[in-house]
Amino acid sequence: MEQHVRKHLTFLTFIWNKLWPNTVSADRPSQGYFDPEPVALRPDLEPNPVLPSSSLFSALYDFRARSAEELSVSQGDKLCILKEEGEYVLARRLTGEPALGYIPANYVTRINEETSQQPWYFRGISRNEAQQLLLSPPNQHGSFLIRDSESSQGEYSLSVRNHAKVSHFRICKGPDGGLYIQKGCPFPNLEELLTFYTVNWKVVQSPLLQPCIPKTPLVRDAWERPRSEFILRRKLGEGYFGEVWEGLWKNMVPVAIKIIKQADMKAEDFTKEIQNLKRLKHERLIQLHAVCSVGEPLYIVTELMRKGNLQSYLSSLEGRALSTLHLISIACQVADGMTYLEEQHIVHRDLAARNILVGDNLTCKIADFGLARLLKDDIYSTSGSTKIPVKWTAPEVANYRTYSLKSDVWSYGILLYEVFTYGQTPYEGMTNQETIQQISMGYRLPRPSTCPPEIYGVMLECWKGNAEERPTFLALREKLCSIYRRLHNSLS
Template structure:
């Protein structure tokens, strides 16, 4: 027979003497009903609101958020009345109760039976038009700066850097400002210390009326839309560390760096002042589609914000021009040099077949790895340089000595203008990195070329290879050979000079 007590004894004893819960369960077995005792809410009455077994089976840790499953009327002074849907913040647990602060409605604290509540998540704000869950700082900026939104648009999102806190993101003209919303020990929220609010909604109401405190009006919630998708190539700049500067060129600086603290990479830091950033996204799409053993492999890009990073595999011996001038490079024999030429021709044939024009083919834009493998780099990027940087009028900044006459004079670029540049690269290879047309200015170089002058054969250059160089420098682009022919012929010469090759 169940022990009968006045209706108010069971909750009183369970609450005050929680350590005797085993004894109380013997007296008042779970599931037993007595018409003299008020019933707890029937979980079956609303399946969607039924608290998970894990919530009822394990006491909550202090600091958790809860939502009231149904109405509960306080029976004692230290209990807290709640209405269905109220948001609560658990300050501590006491047996079958939580001591909580109510965040919605009139703020207050007190004990609420566990059976009346369920653990809540950040989604408890999901019904608010200003709350955006699961988006990053970058995505928030993209949303707020989209044409659908105007200055004064705002949203609240979970903080990326501080678990349990939130961020208020507000559009201010052409940029977005972010404010940390911290959660106090009692579950209230604040932007500024000393100004506590029981809910995010009340915090927003206050700062809408007192927007000068944050110097940005809060006019309307961000227009809800799917944030722009980011592909796997786009990575946050924070994943990369610049370690050692490798060089500097027309496009910016090249650094040796680490990806995620462990993967060695080369990072090209684009100078936005010199680059047509509006065209960069299109060019990066081209880079992603190109895969060949003789082309430098793209690993990732950081194209949101500045500076732009283009992250590629790291080639440890650096660029071919500098390597050939080093003691190790100068010790190489002609067959090895010819092997370099064959590798570059192979990479350029791949670009030619896809109608990609390099525009800046030179030994400085070919990279060398530890095993003397060569890879063409910076293909297509010259197209993005601003006209005032990459033009004859700017003097030495245009690589005139590598540029075909029709490109230098009329900016007519084609695979055949790349073939002209390849001929100059062959001269660099067989002269161990010597500068072409040494001692001549750009203007003198163009004048001499128009008069029929061509670079002489370097001492290490086989006669057959020099014939190819001269063919690359035909005045009419149509008369120059294709890279497919150059690769095949250089391969034949290479095998003759290096008979051990099969």
């Protein structure tokens, strides 16, 4: 029953999640993973089957949902707007498969008004924004626009540029619905009003020569948000990639905010890596919520995992109480996420327990994938700097800086060592240089006392000197999950 309802009424996913909060999908066996209970970011609202025609809108741009509460739309999709909430609207998509969710308010326009498609109509901009727009190139003397009145709902304003000055004229609505600038001179619609003042332009102090040309936004990207939307509350830590803070998005959504100084970054790689973060989506990867990349410092905003990083968690009282079965579950979750990155041909470059975050129900997610590529060579280096994580790094990376999926596999073996030593630092007592020398001579970390021999065998496979002999993450996931199931069944 549940699977049938979920399949055919996907647009009510957030309701089904409340009715069946801990359900594992029928086509994906649990394998002992610990799944968190979904948390709704905004209040639920049932769709109203009877909507007035005035609530019909069209999508101006493509928008990709970043959470279960948001709605993906394509340019031109027909929508019903059910509710306005700040800079977002709750919409029901009418084009294609019906669905319900939030989208940015500036991504939609009303489609039952004749003005909505006119080049001179600018929906939702303020007087100051209109003035800045008209005074910006390529607009010039005689450029004009009509916008919604800020003070009187249902009325409009005409903004006209006269050389270096912009004048604004209130377009009032009479009792009979007529529109006028001068009393006693009404028009049935905006188009006829503009036609009249194009000829009789002296009334508005400037000829109406051409509609305002909209400014092309630097970033027409729903991921890009102003820093003013975020409040920093508590510093969680500091690492190679900058500071990490717990914060609030719009005073409502708890988030983690990574603050990076652009001076430490390779600017040419930034756009590519952020695009990677946006397109990657998997239950074992930290989900990107937003980016603040205009000005400094750079914010990378992600979901918040309340129990912090795995290295610190394992060394805590709660972490030290974990059983071998729990530790193998952690290993399986990380292998699952790395298998996805492997399929996407994404090299993490800094896989370690400090970059695995822990949430409720022992849910583990991979963070900071690909960010090492952003740092300048003098910041992230093997020579003269301690910032490169040598003790997690494959020998071919330490010696030749040759990163690959197979070097991530080596790091995964070190992560397994951290897990089964409850957060102990690998190669304790050795310097970075001593570590590299010992590894090149064939030394490998010994089996931790709490580690089953079968798991230690997996570690040694990850630490093969020849990178090509190391297993894939897919093979690692299957092997570890098989060990998990066997142990789980023996304890049941």
